[in-house]
Amino acid sequence: MAGDRAASWQSIRDTIMLRIRDRTYPPGELIPNEADIAAEFGCARATVNRALRDLAEAGFLDRRRKAGTRVIEAPQRKATLEIPQxxxxxxxxxxxxxxxxxxxxxxxxxxxxxxxxxxxxxxxxxxxxxxxxxxxxxxxxxxxxxxxxxxxxxxxxxxxxxxxxxxxxxxxxxxxxxxxxxxxxxxxxxxxxxxxxxxxxxxxxxxxxxxxxxxxxxxxxxxxxxxxxxxxx
Amino acid sequence: MAGDRAASWQSIRDTIMLRIRDRTYPPGELIPNEADIAAEFGCARATVNRALRDLAEAGFLDRRRKAGTRVIEAPQRKATLEIPQxxxxxxxxxxxxxxxxxxxxxxxxxxxxxxxxxxxxxxxxxxxxxxxxxxxxxxxxxxxxxxxxxxxxxxxxxxxxxxxxxxxxxxxxxxxxxxxxxxxxxxxxxxxxxxxxxxxxxxxxxxxxxxxxxxxxxxxxxxxxxxxxxxxx
The missing domain is CATH 3.40.1410.10 (Chorismate lyase-like)
Known part of the structure; x- marks a missing residue:
């Protein structure tokens, strides 16, 4: 990460997405907690929270208040198509x-x-x-x-x-x-x-x-x- | 809206989306400000903010700090397809x-x-x-x-x-x-x-x-x- 500019929540989301896809974070397993991810990217916990919320809404992560955040075992992948104008x-x-x-x-x-x-x-x-x-x-x-x-x-x-x-x-x-x-x-x-x-x-x-x-x-x-x-x- | 349960940001987003699509909020025009929308739905401004942010990220709204929020003129509609497993x-x-x-x-x-x-x-x-x-x-x-x-x-x-x-x-x-x-x-x-x-x-x-x-x-x-x-x- 560039030292003088904090990572955007989107770039953190995309990096975590790649780690889910290449199984650095394997299906069914806990991922690091927000504080650790924030430390890795040098950003605020709120930024990590935003990224994780997005991935949870997209069906890739299961977030539990006390148990932590797990990678969902068999997410339904979605493909998007621009409506051809x-x-x-x-x-x-x-x-x-x-x-x-x-x-x-x-x-x-x-x-x-x-x-x-x-x-x-x-x-x-x-x-x-x-x-x-x-x-x-x-x-x-x-x-x-x-x-x-x-x-x-x-x-x-x-x-x-x-x-x-x-x-x-x-x-x-x-x-x-x-x-x-x-x-x-x-x-x-x-x-x-x-x-x-x-x-x-x-x-x-x-x-x-x-x-x-x-x-x-x-x-x-x-x-x-x-x-x-x-x-x- | 049911009186005893505040609207979720998703339900507010979906309602605003329908208003964009049926042009209750016409292309290029300002939509009501967050406080007015929050009053209409009986929810917190933060909830409206979350809904508007989502629609802005999806390319339907243009949010400017001082000028307010406008409906984008010709959004590219996206269709999503579950990858057929x-x-x-x-x-x-x-x-x-x-x-x-x-x-x-x-x-x-x-x-x-x-x-x-x-x-x-x-x-x-x-x-x-x-x-x-x-x-x-x-x-x-x-x-x-x-x-x-x-x-x-x-x-x-x-x-x-x-x-x-x-x-x-x-x-x-x-x-x-x-x-x-x-x-x-x-x-x-x-x-x-x-x-x-x-x-x-x-x-x-x-x-x-x-x-x-x-x-x-x-x-x-x-x-x-x-x-x-x-x-x-």
Whole structure:
């Protein structure tokens, strides 16, 4: 540790995390007490306390007032994934992002979409088909339904200029939602847009979001075959 | 709020999070000060402070000592995914987990695997093929290479009784790694194991883990077609 600057609680947390992962602090065993860790890092006990609390909340440590702090035997590791805001993801790879609106229509949604969003049969939705490009190449093809009752403003949005993704991020708050990924044959529409064969396997990401009880949108994103959905461990 | 029990910082954080998401607290705007929030929830200011700190660390709030706390305009939403410990994932759905070791061999790894793990050409690896079952049905087929230099103990492990996944979780600590998902045709081996056609699209999850500089394992997991990789938003 640098002598003149105390360690941050985050750096202490990260160091302890590495020691748990490489079993310097083995599963089920007590780790040193706060005072000893504070002495090692030359920082306040409160800083160590903050680091240990974070690791306990993340499920790696079990803290008992009198018995001390133990490494949990079989923690569930979590991987985190930045929700791909498609423009940022493309730009982060140093590529030029592009977008094309391919189709736009208003009407009831297909039964499968209605079931997911719990929509009555006649409920009006805005259907959008769009293609996202990276360096001019097809990157992702999306088919989206937006519930007009929840997001009436999108009816008058210029979605040839701004993608529905970006419009919704800016204009349509949500409280919760879900993502599911699977593989399927591209099918006619996605194959035509992505420039592959209809039978070629593509990664499909389905997403839906809600504002409290009100459904906002359901989207099926078909990714180009070279795409990898990456997560850190 | 219940009158006789103060709100936890987590419940305050979750309530504020919902207000950010539904734009009760709009992007770019100041939120009420700590004292006002504490009065609303009938709790200590320190509790509110803890909740706001958490949201600031998660990238939703910008806290300035004199200017107050603002909602960040375009936060990057993060989705978290429990690393599927395959047995737990199957059991969590109320299904009976099963496992079969299909093949086991020692030798150098194929070039593609060596490149990922940065292995010299002759480096000895343990190759394992296994099938994971849910209620007796094929759920996931995996092909795995384990670097014997890093994990020598696996050479004498009874991997017919304990899956390599569970053995490694218990015995082989790691410091970091990565996951990537894509779609591809099942191919002969996975198709035979999963009971689909070789051309059928399947979700493939590749994982690799490291202990500091030492490579531990690279695994390619092929999931049955009905599988959905699910994440919460």
């Amino acid at each position: 498609i423009r940022r993801e493309v730009e982060a790879r140093g590529q030029v992002y592009g977008y094309r609106l391919l189709a736009r229509a208003t009407g009831p949604a297909p039964e499968e979409v209605r079931a997911r969003l719990k929509l009555p049969e006649a409920e009006a939705t805005l259907y959008l088909e769009s293609l996202h490009l990276a360096d001019g190449e097809a990157h992702m093809f999306e088919r989206r339904w937006v519930v007009l009752r929840t997001v009436p403003g999108i009816a008058s949005a210029d979605l040839a200029a701004v993608s529905p993704n970006e419009w919704l991020v800016r204009e349509a708050p949500y409280t919760h939602g879900g993502i599911a990924c699977h593989a399927e044959p591209a099918g006619q529409a996605a194959a035509a847009a992505l420039g592959c064969a209809p039978a070629d396997p593509v990664l499909v990401m389905e997403r839906q979001t809600w504002l409290h009880e009100a459904p906002i949108t359901y989207v099926r994103e078909h990714f180009a075959q070279s795409y990898r959905l990456c997560l850190g461990l | 395959i047995r737990r994932e199957v059991e969590a759905r109320g299904q009976v987990y099963g496992y079969r070791l299909l093949a086991r061999a020692t030798g150098p790894a194929p070039e593609e695997v060596r490149a990922r793990l940065k292995l010299p050409e002759a480096e000895a690896t343990l190759y394992l093929e296994s099938l994971h079952l849910a209620d007796g049905e094929a759920h996931m087929f995996e092909r795995r290479w384990v670097v014997l230099r890093t994990v020598p103990g696996i050479a004498s492990a009874d991997l017919a009784a304990v899956s390599p996944n569970e053995w490694l979780v218990r015995e082989a600590p790691y410091t970091h790694g990565g996951i990537a998902c894509h779609a591809e045709p099942a191919g002969q081996a996975a198709a035979a194991a999963l009971g689909c056609a070789p051309a059928d699209p399947v979700l493939v999850m590749e994982r690799q883990t490291w202990l500091h500089e030492a490579p531990i394992t690279y695994v390619r997991e092929h999931f049955a077609q009905s599988y959905r990789l699910c994440l919460g938003l």
